[in-house]
Structures are given as structure tokens and as C-alpha cells.
Amino acid sequence: MSPSTPGGNGTLVRLRDVRKTYRREAIEIPVLSGINLDVAEGEFLALMGPSGSGKSTLLNLIAGIDRPTGGEVWVAGESIGTLPQGRLAAWRARHVGFIFQLYNLIPVLTAYQNVELPLLLTRLTGSERRDRVHLALKLVGLEPRARHFPRQLSGGEEQRVAIARAIVADPTLLVADEPTGDLDAANAGEILTLLQRLNQEMGKTILMVTHDPHAAARAHTTLHLDKGLLTA
Amino acid sequence: MKFLRYVLAHLWRSKRRTFLTVSSIALALFLFCTLRTVMTSFDASIRASDDTRLVVRHAASLVFPLPLAYRERLTQMPGVTHVGYGNWFGGYYQDPKNQFAQFAVDAPTFFDVYPEVILPAEQRQAFLGERTACIAGRAACKKFGWKLGDVIPITGTIYPGEWRLTLRGVYAGRTEDVDENTVFFHWDYLNESLPDVRKNQVGIYWLRLASSKDAPAVSERVDALFENSPQPTKTETEKAFQAGFISMIGNVQLLLTILGSAIVFAIVLVTINTMMMAARERTGEIAVLKTLGFGDGLILRLVGAEAMILSLAGGILGCGIAWLLFRRVDFTAGGFFPNFRVLPETVALGLLLAVLMGLLSGLVPAVSASRLRIASALRKVA
């Protein structure tokens, strides 16, 4: 299933015969049963499927926060399925930006400090970090709210801060797990527009898991996952 | 009590928290029992005192001796059935750090004056018949490994030199409060070995009375008798005498009370914190219970019961360990506490304290749980 690649340069993500099985007590539950996937650079891909189909699991494997039980996961030229934990963490910091359904902002930090977090993992100086944080916040239109705490922001604003956090370190890949799942239609629309802009204007490769067909429509390509297997 | 299983199951589910909380309460109460036992051990000697026994000493202090000549007149005092006397020897065995009491006592009258020192008849005869003999308490013999017939060398500090005494008797105390760490030997043996200038000087006299009611009258009479002599006396019941010693040790009671209070207070704070944190985690659960129909009062009692069970468990554990430990282990702190035992009332007090801690620490979480507004709680969780 290789989707067409509008404007991309090469293959960013490659999965070969990827399998994931969960063990619960003594029972083994297969979630992914042999996934093959190529994602080109610059692509905006939506993953859809019924609940329990494993779409979030697939996303987690590509993002490096989970390991496959079998098969190979190549992202940005590295086989991340076998990297040791420490190197994997560093890899994530460099290559992946996360956007979660429930935003996952740290409530005791301001918007600015939340966005700054990934930059702390780099060797940038204080002023360099400051520039980038402001840039990211400006991009999502929330620069004036930099000093506000998450509890002072609306759901839509929180998600935008989360997106700013996801892009601030200029990662290779953006992964979004149900980014509009907790938002009303208007806010959802804004978020999706933002994602499209990031993809079209800045060439960001985006992998999005969603159950909302309207959201999937905004992406280039939609893949369906059912009972652990990909279908077009 | 049908809810008891629910409460217990809940405590069992968060095993680690339950264990930690019970342990810290147990530790606090163990400390409490230990400290209180330090206080009550000081009083042990008072408890062991006999009401029918008076102590006569030099009015100024124990440091000054009384003449042996006083014995005659003391024996003739009405109300007095026996007169004994002795000198505190103040020596040590092998190592100056081995502190225990030794007394040179008038052998013929000793057992009449001190009936709580119990000795088998043949050992008593052996002791009485031999000038250089001595008797020692069970605890002392166990501690130093002495056996009947051993020659025990005691190094004197007040009466210098090495004194070799043959162990002819091992005594037991009539009650648990009687000190079994003392060595008694013949006063005559001590006296005849002294230079003339130090002969015939007695440390204290013991007077056995026909009735304890005579104590005040006899005390007054004895002191009046010797008031104007070069060695005036001070006569008091043995209880008062021991109490005087204790009061010299000073503010021990106050210090120990301060320590004990600080400890209990600290642990109460810590426990309240734990209960509150636990309650916060269960907001959702409690909201659900309320939607099922559990009333505010019931919720209050359930949360309160949890706190109480934890505290009682900790109390029983802490007091129990203190009780058992000091029964098995001989903790004398170098002879300082001849009888370090936890009294039943200390345990009772400790358990009461545990109950109080349970009430205090459970109060705030229980009340706030009972007051929980269902809707807002469910919203927070969803």
C-alpha cells in the first residue's frame, strides 16, 4: 500500500512485517499482524479504524514510544525497533513531535515553559530557545498568552500550545493521536487548518490517527486499519 | 459491619500505602512506649520500696557516715522491730564501666530487714557462716556469668584495693520490681579491713517497723534524738528516700515528655497527610458510591473507619513489639535501669493514643469525603 507522494523527497517511514502483541496475565492479544507501510517525506497521512483496531499502537511504534514484537520499523533512516532506551529517548527528542488528544500540557508550567520543554533537550542557549519558543507560539497564534497557565486557556488554545510544543524543536515527523477528539467543531476546524498549514507551508510530515472522517478528509491520504491489518 | 470487608479490601488493595502508614504509626508508638518506660523504670525503685522500712542517713548527705554507736539507741526505739545497717561500696567488677550496686551489710540482721531478698535456706546459712562470702542477684549472676563458689574480685573506689568475695548465694526478688543486680557482703569484713580512723562508720541504717502507720512518728523521734549531735540524722520512708534520688536526676520527666509529644505530633501530621492524599485519589470512587445511594454519614464512617483501623493496627504492632522486646532483651544501659520492663498501663496508654491518632487523622478526610458534591467530582475524573 504505497500511497502517492505529493512533493516529497524520499521515504521517511518504512515498516516491514511489523507485529505487536500484548500480554495480559497469561493471555496474548495480537494487535498488529504484519504491517507494511511506506510514508514519504512531506506527506499528511490519516489513520482510521474502529476502536481496538490498533491505530494508536501503530502510531506509538512509529513514534518510538513502544517497541514492535516483530518486524522492522525504520524512521528517518534508523531502525528504531531495536535502539536502547537512552538512545531512543534522544532520537525522539530530535525527530518526533507529539500531539495528544488531551493536550497533555504540564499544568504547573506556563504556555511558554511548556513549549520550551523539548528545547531543553538541545544545546541551544537561553536566548536561542527564547526566539524559537516565541516563533512557535506566533505560528499557532498564541504569543500573547505565553505567560498563561493551561487552566487559563480554552481547550482549543491548549491544543494549539501543544502543537507549538510539538514543532518547536523542528522535528522530522509530527504524530497526532486524535488531536481533535476533545474539541468542538469550530476549534477542531482551526486545529486541522493549522496542521494543513504546517504540512503545506513548512513541509512537515504528519501522521494523524482519527475516527472523525472530516478530520481525515483534510489529510492527503487515509489508510484504514482493521483487526491489525492495513487496508486502503 | 458488612462494610468492614469493603474497608479492609480497600486497604489491602493499596498494600504499600497501608504498610507504610501502619509502620510509621507503629514506630511512633514503639517510641512512646520506650520513652514512657524510661520514666517508669526510674520509678521502679519507688514501687519496690516497702512501707514498713525506714532509711536513716546523715542529715547533710549520704556522703557523710553515721557512727555505729547509734545502733544501740535505734534498737530501743518503740515501734522498731529490726535494725539493719550497711555501707554503699561503690566498686566495680573488672571494668569500671560495669556498674552495679554493692552493699556491705550487717549480715545477721539483713534478711529480717530485707525480706524481699529471697534465698534458699542452705545458701543463707553458707553466707552467714563465712566472713568473706557474698550473695548476688540472679540478673547480676547471669550478666557476669557467676556461679556458686566463684571468687569474685571487686575493685573498690571508695574503699580502695581489690576485695575478693566468695559467692555463696544467688537471690531472687520477691516481686518483679526488686533489683536483682546487687551484691551484698559482710559489713564486719569491710570494717575490720579499714584503718582505725575509718572504722565503725555506717552509711545508712534500715529500720523495720511493726506497722507502716508508725513511720512518721518514728522518723520524727529518731531525728529529734540525734538532732544536736555532731552527726544529725534524717529519717524517712524508703519510698521517700528513693523519690529523693529520682528528683535529683532532674527534669527527666519533662524532657521525656517533650520528646514523646514531638514524636507523636510529627507522626500524626504525617498520617493526616497520607489519609488526605489517599482520599483525594478516591474522589471519583466516592462520587460513584454516592450515586449508588451511599449517604454522607455512611461515607464519613467508612473513611473514618479506615483511618481507625490503620491506627489501631499500628498501635498494636508498636506497643506489642515494645512489650515483647524488653521482655526478651536485657536493656540496662550499663546498670542504669536495672529493670526495664514495659508496664501494662504504658501499653494501654499507647493504644489509647493510637485511637486518638486514628480519630484525628481520619477527621478531615472523612468530613471532606462526606461533603463531596457528586457532579463536580465526576466531572473531574471523566
Place this chain on the structure above:
Amino acid sequence: MARIPIVYNLRHLGARRVSTALTALGIALVAWVFIFTLALAGGFEAALKTSGSPDNAIAVRSGSTGELTSIVSREAATVVESQPEVARSPDGMPLATAELLVVWNLPRKSGTTTNVVVRGVGPKSPALRPKIRLVAGRMFRPGLDEIVVGRMVSERFRNAAVGDHLKLSGRDWAVVGVFDAGGTSYDSEIWGDVELFMPVFDRPVFQSVTVRLDDRSHFEALKRRLEADPRLTVQVRREDEFYAAQSGMLARLLRSLGLFVTLVMALGAVFGALNTMYAAVGARTKEIGTLRAIGFGRGAVLLSVLVESTLLALLGGAIGCLLALPVRTFTTGTMSFATFSELAFRFQVTPGMLGAGLAFAAAMGLIGGFFPARKAASLPIVEALREA
């Protein structure tokens, strides 16, 4: 290794104010008890340790463990005082004194009675103890029924102020002065003319002879000669060691009791801290998962939790130190087992003790944070993110 910023921890501590306060207060109390017992034992030891000077040597009867059980005859005293190692005072006389020690039962201001050390001193005695200075009244005149009392005696006992009269051995003595001995055991003593005390207390001999060494290093020579002299039966010790040895057992007992209490209490507090940190970590599982997803490593998470619990504990330690400062003003009295009389002393709070209190608190924080930190760091990311 990249670090999670400390402001994260600080804000969390501030966000759960009540819990932070309770835990900090609990640790503060443990630190307080720790410092309290150190101050008690320290004060007691200091009173005795500093009572003697390394420049003085004291001779008592060999075999005696203290002055009370010692006897030194007049002839023996003369021999000791005439040794070449004894310094001379400006008037040409040996800087030495033979003293008498008895114990007398007196009523405290609180009503209970206890023994007080009564020391018969010679004319050179004050010179031998330079720490002593008169703070009220004047020195007693030899040959008269006059006495001076130490500061603790005048504070704690009845009829012991300048102008009062104390009854000792059937005679009335006028209290003509109060002296300050700088926190040493002399503060708990009553001093009078030794030549007058001897007949009054019916003690025709001295208890000790104290001399000033002309040079500290000459002590050994003096000791050897005197102890080998067949006319005398004395042992010679350096004065500071002599007094330090007296505190031995009681100070050890106080220390060990205090240490025992503190350790057990600290264990209880550590359990409490463990509970607190486990709960804190438990409530923040999703946050920790997010941080790990972003790319913070396990080590960063571990360190962050440790830092938080240690900060919390240090806060408690600082509060405990603050609360412990007033302890300096406490005085208490206990029985010196060398003289069977009261030794009153001031609690001593040194910077070292405060530092020890803080270190102790920090240790509690580290131990209390370690296991929760390990747990937080080892959470699998996906599970952590799934937490509510």
C-alpha cells in the same frame, strides 16, 4: 543529560500546599528532636569538658574515680605543690591549691532538694581557673563565715543571692558574691575557705590538689614522679581529661537515647515521605509519560523526583533548625554521678548541630524519594500516557 527544570518541582510543591506543609512539618519535628538531643548531650558534655584546663594537673588518691572518694593528706599536698613543674605566681608562691569537696543537700527554688557541690578553696584557686569571674558582690574573706556561689546555684536554689544566708553543717554562711564560670561545672558549685571548711565539716584532709604546669609538656614528668613516690598514693591527671571523664556515662546515655529516639522517629518520617512521594508520582503519571515521550530520559525523571523530595525535606529541615534555635536558652540540671550532686547546664546549639539537622533532613528526603523516583522512571511510556 538534560534536566527537567526545577521550577517544575517547585510549582508542584506549591500546588499541593497542604500536603507539602504537613510533610515538611513532620520532617521539621524530626530534625528538631535530633538537634534537641544533640544540644542536650552537647551542653552536658561541654559543661564538664571545659571545666578543666590542659594547663592544669590535678592529683587525687590513686584508685579514686573522682574527687569525692579521694583523700589527700596535708603532707602529700605540700609535696605535690613543691614539684619543679609547678608554675609560680607573681608573688613567688606555687600556683597550686589543695581543695576540699563535700556535698550538701539544699532546696531548689522549685521546692525539691538536691545535693550541691561545696568546695573548700585556697587563695590561689581563682587564679587556677581563669574562666571564673565575679559577676555580683565580692570574693569571700578567708577565716570568715562567707561563701560565694556559682551562677547556676544563685539561679536555681533558694537563699542563694548576694545578701542571703545559707545553712551548711549547722552554721550560717553569708553569700557575699556570685561568680560566672563560663558554662562549666563550677557554675553549680558553692565556694568557701578550705581552712574553715575542714573543721566545720569534720574533714581533716583534702580531696585534691590542683596545680598549674609551667609548661604543658612537663605533665608527663610530673605525673611519673608523683605516682612513683612511695610517700604518696596519688594519681595525676590533666584537669580537662579528669573532668571530661566524669561526664562519660551519663553523656553516653543521653546521646544513645537521643540517637535511638531520633533514628526510629526518622524511620517513621521516611515512611511518611515515601507515602507522599508515591502519591505525588502516582498523580503525575501522565505528565511523566508526556515528558518521556518528548524525549526526557529515565535518568532525568529519576533525578527530578529525587530533587523534589529532597527540596521538600530540606524545607522541613530548615523549619526544624529555626524552631531549634530557642533551645539554646533552656537550662536544666541533672545529677553528676561523680559527685552525686546537681550539675546544671545550658543546652548548646552549635552551627554544626544545625548543619547536622539539615543533612539529616536531606537524607530523609533522599531515601523517601528514591523508590518512588525509581518507579516513576521505569514506567513504560505508553501505559503512563494512558493513565487518567
